[in-house]
Amino acid sequence: MKRFREPLFVLLLVFFLQSCAGWAKNMDYHPFDASKLDKLTPGKSTVAQVTEMLGAPSNIVKLSNGNAYIYRRSLSKGTGIWLLIVSFGNYDKHYDQIVIFFDKKNIMTHYGVTLDANKAAYGLPF
Amino acid sequence: MVSPFKIFPFFIYLFIVCSLMTGCVSYRVIKAVEGRSVPNIFEEFRVGTTTLQEALEALGAPDQVAELEGKDVLIYRKSLLANSGLSFGIPLTDIWGSGFDFSAYGELVRYDLVLLFFTPEGMLSNIASEKGSRYPYLKTIFSDKKGN
Numbered sequence: 146m147k148r149f150r151e152p153l154f155v156l157l158l159v160f161f162l163q164s165c166a167g168w169a170k171n172m173d174y175h176p177f178d179a180s181k182l183d184k185l186t187p188g189k190s191t192v193a194q195v196t197e198m199l200g201a202p203s204n205i206v207k208l209s210n211g212n213a214y215i216y217r218r219s220l221s222k223g224t225g226i227w228l229l230i231v232s233f234g235n236y237d238k239h240y241d242q243i244v245i246f247f248d249k250k251n252i253m254t255h256y257g258v259t260l261d262a263n264k265a266a267y268g269l270p271f
Numbered sequence: 272m273v274s275p276f277k278i279f280p281f282f283i284y285l286f287i288v289c290s291l292m293t294g295c296v297s298y299r300v301i302k303a304v305e306g307r308s309v310p311n312i313f314e315e316f317r318v319g320t321t322t323l324q325e326a327l328e329a330l331g332a333p334d335q336v337a338e339l340e341g342k343d344v345l346i347y348r349k350s351l352l353a354n355s356g357l358s359f360g361i362p363l364t365d366i367w368g369s370g371f372d373f374s375a376y377g378e379l380v381r382y383d384l385v386l387l388f389f390t391p392e393g394m395l396s397n398i399a400s401e402k403g404s405r406y407p408y409l410k411t412i413f414s415d416k417k418g419n
Contacts, residue, residue: 152282206336208343210391213336230296236303236352242332246323255393257327261307270302270353 168267169223177218177241182258185245190253195245208246211254216243220262224269239265296359303352306334309383309400316387316395323393330385342388342396349383353408377412 181198184190195214196202202214221238241262246255312329326345333345356376381403388397 156282156285206338208336208338209341210343213343215332215336230298232297232299234299234301236301238303238305239307240334242334244327244332244336255324255327257330257332259307259331261331264307270300 164229165227167223167225169225171221171223172219174218174220174241174262176262177216177243177258177260179260182243185253185256187253187255192247192251192253195253199243202245211246211248211251214245214247216245217241218262220265222265222267224267226269233270235268235270237265237268239263298357299355301352301354303354304349305352306349309347309349309385309402316398318395318397321395323389323395326387326389326395333387339388342390345387345389347385347387349404350380351383351404352378352380354378355408377408379408379411381406381411 177199184198185195192214199216203217204215206213206215218241219238220241221236223237224233224235226233239261240259242257242259244257245253248254310330316326316329323343323345330345330347334348335346337344337346354376356374358372358374358376360372360374382401383404384399384401386397386399387395388399390396
């Protein structure tokens with residue numbers, strides 16, 4: 146078996162020298178302030194108060210009985226590995242989202258929160 | 272001592288072939304996931320009794336909101352992209368004028384979706400769901416059936 150060591154070592158060295166790996170991170174993101182979310186009161190908070198607290202929404206959708214203001218942040222992480230003739234890529238994207246429902250008088254009726262962006266992870270595609 | 276390279280020229284040939292083949296032959300596997308898993312908690316929802324407030328508390332903020340024929344729709348979605356490809360070619364265009372190239376690849380995007388329809392009063396009126404991720408990538412790619 147000793148006779149194999151030298152060629153095997155050379156092969157492994159060449160293999161790893163020709164390999165490459167990369168990581169990427171893309172943030173459309175700054176975290177929502179959780180303390181501000183506690184101040185949202187259905188039936189009381191107005192559009193003006195909400196936009197003052199959270200800023201401009203990412204999107205506004207007209208609904209049957211008012212509007213929905215959508216606040217969205219995203220975090221994505223990508224991983225790439227190249228091994229000679231084989232390459233692997235993985236891309237994971239998650240969101241923090243707040244959707245606030247207003248009636249026609251611009252009073253908040255409901256809101257939903259999902260804080261999931263920190264679950265974006267590097268990895269392999271298996 | 273006799274060098275193992277003289278005894279095992281196979282390794283040298285393998286090294287040369289691997290070096291030359293790099294860039295000519297490639298196989299890639301790519302996976303892209305966007306969004307969170309859609310929980311099955313919506314199965315507990317009941318049309319006519321579940322409210323918008325209860326749905327938001329259970330599932331969180333929807334990925335999309337829309338109005339459809341007087342009803343408000345909450346859409347929860349996760350997308351899963353799988354891509355794999357094999358290509359083989361010898362780039363002789365600079366010295367030969369043309370080279371041969373063979374490639375095959377497949378790409379499949381599947382969606383896990385839950386749509387909740389609410390009346391303007393905030394009462395659940397309909398549920399629609401689809402779990403595309405249950406379809407295996409290779410089996411789906413090689414299937415002749417439409418929609419599978």
